[in-house]
Amino acid sequence: MSQQRTVFHADLDAFYVAVERVLDPSLIGKPVIVGGLGNRGVVATASYEARKFGVHSAQPMAIARRRAPHAVYLRGNREKYSEFSRRFFSILEQFTPVVAGVSIDEAYLDMTGSDRLFGPPVEVAEEIRRRTREEVGITVSIGIGPNKLVAKMASEDAKPDGVFEVKPEDVEEFMASKPVRALPGIGPKSAEALKTLRIDTLGQLAAHPVGPIRRALGPNVAGWLQLRAKGVDNSPVVERAKSKSISAETTFSEDVASVDEMANVLQRLSERVGRRLRRSGMHARNVGLKLRYPDFTTVTRQTTLQQASDGDAAISESAKMLLIKAMGERAGAVRLLGVSVSGLGAPAAQLSLLDDTPQRDSAISDAVDRARDRFGEDAVKRGS
Ligand code: DCP
Ligand code: MG
Numbered sequence: 113m114s115q116q117r118t119v120f121h122a123d124l125d126a127f128y129v130a131v132e133r134v135l136d137p138s139l140i141g142k143p144v145i146v147g148g149l150g151n152r153g154v155v156a157t158a159s160y161e162a163r164k165f166g167v168h169s170a171q172p173m174a175i176a177r178r179r180a181p182h183a184v185y186l187r188g189n190r191e192k193y194s195e196f197s198r199r200f201f202s203i204l205e206q207f208t209p210v211v212a213g214v215s216i217d218e219a220y221l222d223m224t225g226s227d228r229l230f231g232p233p234v235e236v237a238e239e240i241r242r243r244t245r246e247e248v249g250i251t252v253s254i255g256i257g258p259n260k261l262v263a264k265m266a267s268e269d270a271k272p273d274g275v276f277e278v279k280p281e282d283v284e285e286f287m288a289s290k291p292v293r294a295l296p297g298i299g300p301k302s303a304e305a306l307k308t309l310r311i312d313t314l315g316q317l318a319a320h321p322v323g324p325i326r327r328a329l330g331p332n333v334a335g336w337l338q339l340r341a342k343g344v345d346n347s348p349v350v351e352r353a354k355s356k357s358i359s360a361e362t363t364f365s366e367d368v369a370s371v372d373e374m375a376n377v378l379q380r381l382s383e384r385v386g387r388r389l390r391r392s393g394m395h396a397r398n399v400g401l402k403l404r405y406p407d408f409t410t411v412t413r414q415t416t417l418q419q420a421s422d423g424d425a426a427i428s429e430s431a432k433m434l435l436i437k438a439m440g441e442r443a444g445a446v447r448l449l450g451v452s453v454s455g456l457g458a459p460a461a462q463l464s465l466l467d468d469t470p471q472r473d474s475a476i477s478d479a480v481d482r483a484r485d486r487f488g489e490d491a492v493k494r495g496s
Contacts, residue, residue, distance in 0.1 A: 143183035204221060257278045295317075358389055392456065399431055415433065415434055
């Protein structure tokens with residue numbers, strides 16, 4: 113049995129229009145259309161107010177002007193949109209290192225395991241939505257499902273400005289009622305071909321004998337589409353090769369000479385890294401230390417944990433040990449300290465009962481995170 117996954121699909125609402133509204137709030141509530149304004153221009157996006165008149169992305173602008181003559185028309189500015197996109201993605205990356213961007217305003221997040229630490233996925237999604245609203249100024253909708261396909265389809269139901277979760281046990285029912293066109297990969301031609309077999313919904317597609325579907329859509333895709341129609345999708349959110357590291361570092365305004373003070377800084381940096389690691393739902397195998405001397409010589413050291421962990425203590429103990437070693441090789445003041453974790457992976461299924469230290473570390477760190485989430489960063493200070 114493979115582990116049950118939790119995947120988010122996050123997609124900003126009417127993205128280009130939303131950015132224009134941050135820059136010019138007088139556009140809020142009005143029908144707004146962004147796109148090419150010339151004779152041959154097409155609509156990039158329309159506000160939800162304008163969509164009511166039948167205006168949509170990729171439509172010739174001439175048709176949009178006929179359907180919504182009173183709307184506000186804007187040319188748009190890609191550079192501004194990219195800037196907002198970057199801010200959005202940097203929020204997403206704080207919740208998991210497993211973020212796969214698929215377009216300027218859209219990403220998949222593998223949130224497997226995050227529920228264990230932060231409560232129900234819907235609450236995590238609301239937190240992402242709140243931060244995007246407050247820090248980027250625009251609304252994002254999030255679909256939640258056991259794989260990318262279902263998460264993507266759920267986000268359509270979440271729009272605009274909402275969350276929609278499909279639990280694993282509800283996937284078949286959720287998929288069955290959808291029209292075949294709702295399945296990514298089924299275009300107007302395939303839908304037409306299926307219609308001749310009197311197949312309109314994904315439920316009908318899934319239940320149909322495969323022979324006629326092979327003849328209608330081709331032998332290679334028929335079986336695959338029937339599985340997708342049931343909501344089956346095993347593709348990873350990001351390819352394994354992309355597995356990353358998490359790090360935090362600080363440059364001092366004045367060089368630090370006291371090893372005690374360095375250790376205190378490493379403690380804080382370790383807690384920051386640990387918190388982001390726990391948000392990712394992953395455990396780390398390696399801990400790294402980065403250290404820069406006043407002459408800008410930069411040293412990095414790495415150690416492998418006995419057991420992969422997501423606890424602050426495991427990280428900070430390793431980082432401090434590496435510091436002692438580094439100071440043994442070259443003592444003196446430093447201008448920068450950094451802590452990182454790498455070798456990220458899903459937590460080992462069951463830790464040995466005898467060896468309970470990592471679990472305890474993890475549990476304490478979880479409690480600290482929760483307090484900080486509720487009362488702010490400074491709510492909890494560790495004793496040293
Ligand atoms: N876009 C474009 N041309 C298209 C489709 C989209 O230039 N044919 C641009 C404009 C959109 C942005 O990409 O604002 C994101 O595309 P989406 O499909 O996510 O559409 P929106 O974000 O505008 O709306 P929605 O709320 O449906 O996500
Ligand atoms: Mg969008």
